[in-house]
Every structure is written in C-alpha cells, then in structure tokens.
Amino acid sequence: MTLDAGPLASQAAEAATAAAAKAGVLVVDEHDRERLRDVEGLLISIWGMSPHGAPVPYDLLRSISHAGCNVSAAYDRAGRLCGAAVGIVTPGGTATYSLIAGVLPGTGDRGVGFALKQHQRAWSLARGIESMTWTFDPLVSRNARFNLTKLGAVASEYARDFYGAMLDDINANDESDRLVAHWPLVSERSVQASRGLPGEVEFDPRTRVKVLEYGPDQQPGLFQADGGLWCRAPEDIVLMRATDPGQAGQWRSHLRGILESSLASGYLATGVTRSGWYRLSLTDPS
Known part of the structure; x- marks a missing residue:
C-alpha cells in the first residue's frame, strides 16, 4: 500500500x-x-x-x-x-x-x-x-x-x-x-x-521437502514452498573470497543462475532471513 x-x-x-x-x-x-x-x-x-x-x-x-x-x-x-x-x-x-x-x-x-x-x-x-x-x-x-x-x-x-x-x-x-x-x-x-518494525521473514528448511537445487556445499540451496521460492546465500562470502576463492566463484555462478532466471520470470526478492535465505515472491509486499 x-x-x-x-x-x-x-x-x-x-x-x-x-x-x-x-x-x-x-x-x-x-x-x-x-x-x-x-x-x-x-x-x-x-x-x-x-x-x-x-x-x-x-x-x-x-x-x-x-x-x-x-x-x-x-x-x-x-x-x-x-x-x-x-x-x-x-x-x-x-x-x-x-x-x-x-x-x-x-x-x-x-x-x-x-x-x-x-x-x-x-x-x-x-x-x-x-x-x-x-x-x-x-x-x-x-x-x-x-x-x-x-x-x-x-x-x-x-x-x-x-x-x-x-x-x-x-x-x-x-x-x-x-x-x-x-x-x-x-x-x-x-x-x-x-519505526523499527521490519517485516521479518522466517524459513526453516527442515520442514520443506521440495528441494529444487543444491548449493556448492552440497546442501539444499533452493526450495519451492509457500507459493514462492527460497534460495540460500553463503554465510560469509567476504571471508570465503579470502580463504577459498574457488568456492566463492562457485557460489557466484550458483546464485546467479537462480536469481537471474527467477527475477526474469517475474519473481521479486522481497526479504532475507537471518540465516541468509532469500524469499522470492510473485507478489510485491510493499
């Protein structure tokens, strides 16, 4: 609104x-x-x-x-x-x-x-x-x-x-x-x-069963749930770039593939959880 x-x-x-x-x-x-x-x-x-x-x-x-x-x-x-x-x-x-x-x-x-x-x-x-x-x-x-x-x-x-x-x-x-x-x-x-009242988003991957993709770390990286998509970013990419640039590059390609195609298909990135999961929605919450 x-x-x-x-x-x-x-x-x-x-x-x-x-x-x-x-x-x-x-x-x-x-x-x-x-x-x-x-x-x-x-x-x-x-x-x-x-x-x-x-x-x-x-x-x-x-x-x-x-x-x-x-x-x-x-x-x-x-x-x-x-x-x-x-x-x-x-x-x-x-x-x-x-x-x-x-x-x-x-x-x-x-x-x-x-x-x-x-x-x-x-x-x-x-x-x-x-x-x-x-x-x-x-x-x-x-x-x-x-x-x-x-x-x-x-x-x-x-x-x-x-x-x-x-x-x-x-x-x-x-x-x-x-x-x-x-x-x-x-x-x-x-x-x-x-006013300090953000619209927090929560996601527990343990309760979701439809895994669409796995991340470079071989853990679930993309879920379909709640009428939208949830994709995961790495915990600390700045540290990873310094210690393991090869894996950092893999994460770049992985997240690029998900976000680029999802947004081109009409999804919006509307929130991120504290643990780094993006919420991708087909409706604008604003």
Whole structure:
C-alpha cells in the first residue's frame, strides 16, 4: 500500500532522528570541505584503494554536495566520523540513486547504517522524491537482509557483472553481479520499517521437502514452498573470497543462475532471513 508522501516527510524526519539517537550518532548533510575529505578517508578505510583510486574521490564528493545532492555523514558522541552515504538525484527528480553507504569497521551492529538510510529517506521525501534505488552484491547476505528486510526494499532486476572487475579489498577480484534494490519510501512496509518494525521473514528448511537445487556445499540451496521460492546465500562470502576463492566463484555462478532466471520470470526478492535465505515472491509486499 502506498501512502501520501506529504505527511510522510514529517514522519520520515522523526524516524531518522529516532534512528540516529538509538545509534548514538548525529547524521547531517555534509558540505564542509575538510569534512568531505574525511568522508573520502572513511570510504577508503572500508573498501580500500583500487587501481582506480578511492571508492568515491574527494573532488567528486565535493561536486555532489555542491550540486545539491546528498552526502550524509554520521558522527558519534565524540564527534568522530563513523559512517557516510552518498546519493544523487535521477533525471526529472523521480528517485534518489544511492551511490555508496558504509560504516566504520567495528560499528556495524550499532544501527549507524540504518540511521544513515533513514536520513536519506527523510532527505528524499523533503524534496518530493518517493523512491530510492541502489545496487548490492547478492552474495553478501548480511547486506541483503538489511536492504530487503530491515529497510523494506525489493529487488526485481539482476545485473550481471555490473561494474566489471572489482579490485577493492572487499570484492577481491570477484565478478560484480548486483541486485538492483528499489525502496518505495512511502509504502506502508517502509514506514513500519522506519519505526523499527521490519517485516521479518522466517524459513526453516527442515520442514520443506521440495528441494529444487543444491548449493556448492552440497546442501539444499533452493526450495519451492509457500507459493514462492527460497534460495540460500553463503554465510560469509567476504571471508570465503579470502580463504577459498574457488568456492566463492562457485557460489557466484550458483546464485546467479537462480536469481537471474527467477527475477526474469517475474519473481521479486522481497526479504532475507537471518540465516541468509532469500524469499522470492510473485507478489510485491510493499
């Protein structure tokens, strides 16, 4: 269900403030020149440097901010930068496109990332923008759960090798397949999620009997159940890339085959369990 965007601008601002308070941070639209240099440094500390340079260089951050687009920065109670998110506005002002979002290593469970996304939601709705789009690696189940379950986004498009070869510290020369997240900022599901009430999904593979495929680890990887499909991502693909790149490549091919064909057939990725199972549905829960 889609709600009226006007009143939701105030709701989004209140939700963003509450999320920041819970995480113990202050989230601001950053324009200061020197602090934008700190944002560049933070992004490097998360993704590392590639042969192409910083994930988002300072001069580009400066230009994005100057153009009136969004550079969100989260500061802890000591005034230390601990997270950042960068967004631009698509042609016609119809959506915000989130380029990158990350938090300081070691702070991932404090809710800083959630506070940043709620700030971006409030920023967008204050400008009459009702949706946000970004891409994420489907193999990183923790991020997938954050995007599809905790925020209330959905994914209907699989983009194979979206960026080409990725040479940063996290992607470790893996192919850059991505799911395209669409976040309807005015849906009832997104509103509830902004209040800390996400639509959790649960799946117990022990109760399902219709196995359609097995994963690279020879365990069930795809089930048909409850009128939809459930497919599994590996527990920690970042560690696997570092310790067993061959198996990481097998997981890339396995999940690509399932998600690419399922989404092309009309399924939507609508949620991820805590244990890394994607829920693929034929109806949009938003």
